[in-house]
Structure formats: structure tokens, C-alpha cells
Amino acid sequence: MSIADPLKLLSSRPDLRVIARLASLQMVSLALVALTAGTVLCAWLVPAVATPLPHGWSLMKVNTALCLLLGTGSLALSRNRQTARHLMVSRVLAGALLVIAGSVLLEHLTGTASGFDILLAADATSSRPGRMALQTSVFFLLLGLTLLFVRSRKSPISNMADVLTLAMVVLTLVVLSGYCFGAARLFGESSDTRTSPHTLVCMALLVFVKIGRRAESGHFSVLLGIGIGSRIARSVLPFALLLPFLMVSGSAYTTRQGWLSASYAAALSASVISVALFGLVILMAGRINELERDLRDMSLTDDLTGILNRRGFNLLGEQAVLQARRDQSPLTVLFFDLDGLKQVNDSFGHEAGSQFLVDVATLLRNTFRGSDIVARIGGDEFAVVVHDGGAKAKVAMARMDESAAAMNRNGSRGYPISYSVGEASRELAEDESFEQLVSRADAMMYEQKQSKRRHGRQRGTVGTIGV
Incomplete structure (x- = not known):
């Protein structure tokens, strides 16, 4: 696997906070659909229930209400982490939805009445008793098919589920357009055989839930990513x-x-x-x-210390060298290496070692100006680009040595702050690259570290700049 592969997976990873909010909204949507469809179904089966309902409730036919309940139940049972039995029941409900929607669609295509529409309740006031609108039956047919593939994650079945879901979106928008712009043929065949407003609302809620489910896999997953x-x-x-x-x-x-x-x-x-x-x-x-x-x-940025990392140091450092070359101004690179970080980790634990790194980063930030470039470029290596010559860099380092010595005298950490440092300055007439400056400062730092070892310098002391 290449480096780009894990980065690609990271950028396409779902946002867990969005998923949590979406799950709550899905449950509320399903509850609203179930409440609306359940109330209308009860009104058809028990006429006394219809008395307090507003005018026009009967435009949602009994089979329409039944299909909405079947779709709601199937969606509720097809959530992630459901058991195999739940998924089986979900597919059974989807199959029943397909049977009802398919029979109504067949009636619309052949112009015949099978009597299936009024099997549960009569609808004497309608020109086509009990028959739902063509648009509604097509919507339920699409919903039933997508519910069969709701957990599918493999192509081409997953692609087919996404296409069917998109068709549901288009159909819902077409019906909505019919209501918004007075195009009656877009939402029904007649005044009593049409997709009612409350049916349209339920369709929109189911589409929202269905898109959320397909967003867990397939092409709609882009809506849930962290990218x-x-x-x-x-x-x-x-x-x-x-x-x-x-x-x-x-x-x-x-x-x-x-x-x-x-x-x-x-x-x-x-x-x-x-x-x-x-x-x-x-x-x-x-x-x-x-x-x-x-x-x-x-x-x-370096996650631990909050200062620049190697990438940021190289990027800004190269720009600083170009600017210094253009302005004919001096520039100095300081290269730091901590003394005894491994011993601190071994003796006091990795948390103490991390605190050691943070302490040094704090020292660097407090010592140098905000316009200077401060970075952690390795495990125990730091570097600074100073927009001045070597003399002023030495003055700044003297201040840093004093601050480090004060921290060591405090003794609260149990280990001393110690480092070796090398310096490389770009003079006005030099045409040295940023990489060459850093390499020269690194070499000077290494010479100082070796000198401290030869002379038996204690780990807890800070030395002068290696030049």
C-alpha cells in the first residue's frame, strides 16, 4: 500500500458526529411517518377515528398508509448492527411493499381494477376507489427495491441501490414541483387520485432516511465524510x-x-x-x-509542541533565504539537539520525555521573535531561522541559556534542561542554499556535542554555540 492510500482512506472516513446527529434525525423522521400513516390507517379501518382528522386526510389511501408503515418498519430494522433475523424481517416487509406497489402499478398500466385496493377498506367517494396515484406507486416500488439492497456494499448492486435512491429523490422533487407550480398532472390523475400533501411529506422523510442509509456506503458516503x-x-x-x-x-x-x-x-x-x-x-x-x-x-505544525514541524521549517526557511538573498540581509540558522532525552525517557518515563520537548519548545518561543522560524525537525532536534547575523543570534542564545539555567535551578522536574547547538550564518555576499545552511549548522552542533563528551561536560549544563 502506498502512502497515498492511507491518506485517501483518512480523508474519506465518515464524521462520527455527523453520523450521530443523522441517526437521531432518522429516528425522528421514521417516527413522524409511522405516526401519520398509522393515524390514517386507523381512520380507514375505524371510522370513528376519522372524525377529528382535518379535511383531506382520505387522499392518503389505505394501501398508501400501509405501504408507508411497511417502508418505515423495513428501514427501522435495517440499521447497522442489527441481527440477521432483523434483516430478514426487513426484507420480508420490503417484499410486501413491492407486492402492493407492483399491483397498483399494474392496474394503472392495464386500466383494470383488481379489487386489491379496497380489500382493507372501501372508498366509495373516489372515482377510482382505494387506488393510490401512479407517482405514489412508482415511489413505493423504488423504495421496496432499494430496501432489498439497503445494506449492500458491493458493486454493481450497490451502484444500483444508489441509482434507485436517486430516482426516488427525482420523483419526490417532481411531485413537489407539481404542487408548487400548479402542474396537477405531476402529482396525480384526478382530484381524488393523487399524491396528497401529507403523503408527499412522508415521502420526503423516507427519502431523507434512505439517503442517510445509503450514505453509510456507496456514492452518497461523500455526504458524511470528514474531508x-x-x-x-x-x-x-x-x-x-x-x-x-x-x-x-x-x-x-x-x-x-x-x-x-x-x-x-x-x-x-x-x-x-x-x-x-x-x-x-x-x-x-x-x-x-x-x-x-x-x-x-x-x-x-508539530502536534506535541505546537511549533512548526520539519515540513513547515523547510517551506518557510527556503522562503526566508530567498527573501534574504533578494534584500541582501543576513540570516542565521541554529540547530539544536537535546542532551539526554533517552535517559529521561528511561528514568522518568515517556511523559517526562514529552515534557522535556515541550519545555525546550517553550524556551525557543520565549527567546526568539515572532518573525523568526522555530521548529521541531526530529525526535530530539530543533531548529531556528533568525532574521539577523550570527552576533545577534549569540545574544539570543545567551538569554536562552540563562532561562534554561533558571529552570534547572528550580529543580522541580527532576532532570536538567540541556542541549547542544550549532550555528550557520548567511553573510551578505554568500549564495548558500537553505539546505546547505541547515547542514552546516547541524555539523557545528555535532562538533559541540562531541567536544562536550571529550571534556566530560555534565548532561545538565548548557554550552555556548558551536561555531
């Missing part, structure tokens, strides 16, 4: 779906009320949509920049 694209998709998707409906509906309403002519309403709607999309693009660009900045900071 930049997933975050942007979750932010933009509601606007992308609702904005056209809101604008066109507003235009149609102003035309019907006689406030504006059709041409003026269309012109204003186009202008508002353009401005809204422009604003959406600006917000997306800002969000992308923000996320990119966070990602860049994460990739250039």
Missing part, C-alpha cells in the same frame, strides 16, 4: 435543493396575484437567483479557504 468536499457538500446541498423552488414559486405567486407581469417576474427571479448563487459561491470560496488554512496549519 473538505464533504463539509462543503453538507453546507451547500440544502440551498441547492431549495433555492430554485423558492425563487420560481415566488415568481409564480407574484404573477397570480397580479403584482407583476410574467416577464417582469421572470426577470426579477433570474436576477435574484444569480445574486443568491453569487453569494453562495463567495461563501463556498471563503469556507474552502478556511478549511484549507486549517489543513495547512495541521500539516505544518
